[in-house]
Amino acid sequence: xxxxxxxxxxxxxxxxxxxxxxxxxxxxxxxxxxxxxxxxxxxxxxxxxxxxxxxxxxxxxxxxxxxxxxxxxxxxxxxxxxxxxxxxxxxxxxxxxxxxxxxxxxxxxxxxxxxxxxxxxxxxxxxxxxxxxxxxxxxxxxxxxxxxxxxxxxxxxxxxxxxxxxxxxxxxxxxxxxxxxxxxxxxxxxxxxxxxxxxxxxxxxxxxxxxxxxxxxxxxxxxxxxxxxxxxxxxxxxxxxxxxxxxxxxxxxxxxxxxxxxxxxxxxxxxxxxxxxxxxxxxxxxxxxxxxxxxxxxxxxxxxxxxxxxxxxxxxxxxxxxxxxxxxxxxxxxxxxxxxxx
Numbered sequence: 001x002x003x004x005x006x007x008x009x010x011x012x013x014x015x016x017x018x019x020x021x022x023x024x025x026x027x028x029x030x031x032x033x034x035x036x037x038x039x040x041x042x043x044x045x046x047x048x049x050x051x052x053x054x055x056x057x058x059x060x061x062x063x064x065x066x067x068x069x070x071x072x073x074x075x076x077x078x079x080x081x082x083x084x085x086x087x088x089x090x091x092x093x094x095x096x097x098x099x100x101x102x103x104x105x106x107x108x109x110x111x112x113x114x115x116x117x118x119x120x121x122x123x124x125x126x127x128x129x130x131x132x133x134x135x136x137x138x139x140x141x142x143x144x145x146x147x148x149x150x151x152x153x154x155x156x157x158x159x160x161x162x163x164x165x166x167x168x169x170x171x172x173x174x175x176x177x178x179x180x181x182x183x184x185x186x187x188x189x190x191x192x193x194x195x196x197x198x199x200x201x202x203x204x205x206x207x208x209x210x211x212x213x214x215x216x217x218x219x220x221x222x223x224x225x226x227x228x229x230x231x232x233x234x235x236x237x238x239x240x241x242x243x244x245x246x247x248x249x250x251x252x253x254x255x256x257x258x259x260x261x262x263x264x265x266x267x268x269x270x271x272x273x274x275x276x277x278x279x280x281x282x283x284x285x286x287x288x289x290x291x292x293x294x295x296x297x298x299x300x301x302x303x304x305x306x307x308x309x310x311x312x313x314x315x316x317x318x319x320x321x322x323x324x325x326x327x328x329x330x331x332x333x334x335x336x337x338x339x340x341x342x
Contacts, residue, residue: 002058004033005138006131008168009175019053027177033060034178036138059084062135065143079140083108083132087125090155091136099149104136106166107157112191113226114212116256116287116295119156128157130168137179151181154189154210160196170205183207189254194231194239201243209243210252210283211236215262216270224261237274244279251278256285257298257306264302268309275315282310282317 007015013026025046032043038061040051066082077093087108094101110117111124137148151173153159159166166188173181183206190197191212200209215221221228231239240251253275257263275282284307287297298306303319310317 003062003129003131004029004054004058004060005062005134005172006129006168008171009177019057021050021053025050029054030175030177034134034138034172036142038142062132063089063139065139068143077140077144079136079143081136081139085126089128089132089136091140092155093140093144093146093148100146101150101152102137102140102148103152103155104133105155105157106133106153106159106162110157111161112158114191114214115224116214116258124157124161127162127165130165130172133165133169134172134179137173148179149181150185150187152187152189154187158191158193159188160190160193160200163196163199170207187252191225191227192231192236193227194235197236197239197243201239201246204247206247206249208252209249210254211240212256213253213271214256214258216267216274220262220267224258233274237278240278240280249279251280253280253282254285255282256287257303258287259296259298259302261295263298263306265305265309268306269313272310272313272315275310276313280315282315284317284319286319 002015004012009026009030012030013023016025016029017023028045029043032046037043040046040055040060043051043054046054063081063083066080066088068080069078070076075095079091079093081089081091083089089105089108091105092103094103105128107127108125109123110119113120133153137151140146141148153166170183170186173179173186174183187208187210188200189210189212197209197211212225213221214224215228218228218233221233243249244251255262255271271282284303286303287295307317307319
């Protein structure tokens, strides 16, 4: 069965021609799909015969909301989605003054093994298709009655470990007749797969690249992120330099502050020396508590001191606004909680 959300415009056109339909139908059907319709009878300007033909060969709703949590503090909504194949994934709707952002998953689970992340508990179940990434956006827009303007690939999974499907997602999401969200409104977050960062640099996409750094040196990073045992800090920074050179785009470095692990002033000074001169921005993240993990969030005073060290060294730095602090906000938490309770 065809997942129509997973087809690019050209693929949909080729398919329609193959089943004996006119090319002009492509625009109608593609628009319906990416408006978020979930039943073929909603495509009211198509003949009943064509709607039945489409229904006999595929589907347009590839997931359902299993459960959701809404923050009473800031309106953040955490969704747990149930895919057609039975896998569970998460995504988060975040409301800002400049528009609505959605953080989507690119895999069900994750194989990267970062020690502070709930998504990695249990490993990776599957790579999501481009259509399953699109589906998260369409389902949330339909459920919440809002339009999403910014996308972050920072939910469960490592996007660069599923690059082929991520690139398909970019092609579909960017198409004018569809959701039509430009590359400049998309952020891709990676734990640091060096060869894939180099490949991404050569593609020269206009996305924002975010690197999960979380440490000022190899020793601490290896304790937090297994990927650091494969690619050294120096290799990662060299790849970032190459990316900046090829794209002329600023890189965001994500740094989750963990009490007494990576949040001391000497860590801030060492990080400053590592990043000095790079076209970058550091996003300090007060870590979310994960009950299966031993880590605690840094104190507010220490977070501010850490930030000031970076700023004094000329590194643009912000502290991420804590959204959804009263719900299962960390990646993988809601999925993990649901499985434990079921």
